[in-house]
Amino acid sequence: MTHVVVVGGGVAGLGAALRLRRASEAGHDVAFTLIEKDERLGGKLWTDRWSDENGGTYIADGGSDSFLTDKQAVHRVARSLGILQDETGTNEETSKTFIVKDGRLIQMPDGIMMFAPTKLMPMVTTPLYSWPGKFRMALDLMLPRKERWAPGDTPQEHDESLEAFVVRRMGRECLDRLAEPLVGGVNGSDPTDMSLAATYPMLLEMEQKHRSLILGFLDQRKKVEEMRKKHPPKPGQPKRTFFSSFRPGLQYLTDRMADAAGREHIVTGVTAQKLEKAKDAWKVTLSSGEVHEADAVIVATEAWAAAPLAAAVDARIGELVASIPCSSSATVVMAFADADCPFDRHWHGILSPLVEHRPLTGVSLMSSKWPDRAPKGTVLLRGFLGGPRDQHVLERSDDALVELARTQLVELLGMPRSAQPLYARLFRWDRGMPQYTLGHLDRIDEIEAREAVISGFALAGNAYRGVGVPNALESGERAASKVLRDAGVDYADTASDDGSVR
Ligand SMILES: Cc1cc2nc3c(=O)[nH]c(=O)nc-3n(C[C@H](O)[C@H](O)[C@H](O)COP(=O)(O)OP(=O)(O)OC[C@H]3O[C@@H](n4cnc5c(N)ncnc54)[C@H](O)[C@@H]3O)c2cc1C
DSSP: OEEEEEEOOBHHHHHHHHHHHHHHHTTOOEEEEEEESSSSSBTTOOEEEEEOTTSOEEEEESSOOOEETTOHHHHHHHHHHTOGGGEEEOOGGGOEEEEEETTEEEEOOTTEETTEEOOHHHHHHOTTSOHHHHHHHHGGGTOOOSOOOOTTOOGGGGOOBHHHHHHHHHOHHHIIIIIIIIIIHHTTOOTTTBBHHHHOHHHHHHHHHHSSHHHHHHHHHHHHHHHHHHSOOOTTSOOOOSEEEETTOTHHHHHHHHHHHOGGGEEESOOEEEEEEOSSSEEEEETTSOEEEESEEEEOSOHHHHHHHHHTTOHHHHHHHHTSOEEEEEEEEEEEEGGGOOSOOOEEEEEOOGGGOOSEEEEEEHHHHSTTSSOTTEEEEEEEEEOTTOOGGGGSOHHHHHHHHHHHHHHHHTOOTTOOOSEEEEEEEEEEEEOOBTTHHHHHHHHHHHHHTSTTEEEOSTTTSOOSHHHHHHHHHHHHHHHHHHTTOOOOOGGGGOOOOO
């Protein structure tokens, strides 16, 4: 029997547990115990369901609310769990995004791909940029490449920060008004040291291939349009949207994963405090004083929590993992009565660039973005606070943060000052987002090279090769495969080779 202890019950830890369970179902002598510090499973996937006195239900995702539809891992696991039909795309009729400029909401110009314009008229007419800012962006069409890579070179060898890259190609205004809130914000990263090679290597490659980013994105837009023409949605089939979720909220995924992995093998409310490699076995000491012996250990926690555990196995791995910075944030989900929301509801999000100096860095209109998130006659909103450049705001009390979010929403959306939420919930994410800073990939290569030669040990989670939900899920599956291989268990999860989409 190969017994594996999995530390951490987020989507990565549960991905590992599920794969181990599948190996056992396939006839291999494998068992696992998953240890989760919180009482709740799911980690950054946290859906709060609240019913009002009229029987209406609010579905509030406090952490991640979506995943990229193009990435296969979630669809694949959903199919294996029989919940693929519960996936949902975003509501495309209401998909506008606004950017805050001088306190006003400006609609994101049509044709923007990431932060690059691909349509002339919307760019000419938008008040989002000044005329000098627009001319500076257009200069990208003429500017040479920074350098020509040698054949076989990779983005990793030519890493550059988001700030350096965008300012060099398209100017400071493009960074400040769009790239920072859109690209940096989504990654919870500070553009000054956010590694492009680790997050968006395609941008570096695009400069090599097309020289100009605008030309590169125009080419990409053409290809997407051709693909859409070639493969129109079948009658009755919903249009594929960029982001997806599950109708009951995103934690539905981790809940069903836990059910399928087997909740009898999961212990919650207990912290793994110490990891040791004894002669033939691993020992995991828990906060309860219990010691679990295992043939293998998977550490699927945040980087700051993984570092001390990993350091006991390999001091250098511990050092490298500890060097991955993590930023804290908070989200506030609030519902208001229709009457208090006299604004247009045809949008999904508002981004507030750092240069606006607002504590609320973003807003999602959850009740327009997703179906059935709030009872009729109410509007569900979610605001983001904190992030790498404003950690101080999080020192305020919970009540103060909820009130701060409320007053910001009132101001931005023109709601009555007296508007009080029907439902409000604060979610704190202490050091919840890893920062992929310059040189991240070199550090991860070294971690993986050292981990590869430590039999029965693997790391998983969003700190290493991708911060999105599908990446974290896959990292857990890979970790499970690694420790199974180390134990000589010959198990190939055939479902993972299924490349089909929903
Ligand atoms: C506010 C927010 C919004 C996001 N939005 C999106 C989005 O829209 N789309 C997207 O793709 N991604 C999004 N992300 C990122 C995504 O949610 C995460 O990358 C992913 O869920 C991380 O999963 P994980 O399993 O690696 O880590 P986690 O979910 O952090 O799980 C780690 C678990 O380990 C537990 N743990 C820690 N230490 C110990 C210990 N010593 N013993 C036992 N247990 C321990 C923790 O309690 C936690 O449950 C968002 C993240 C945040 C914070």
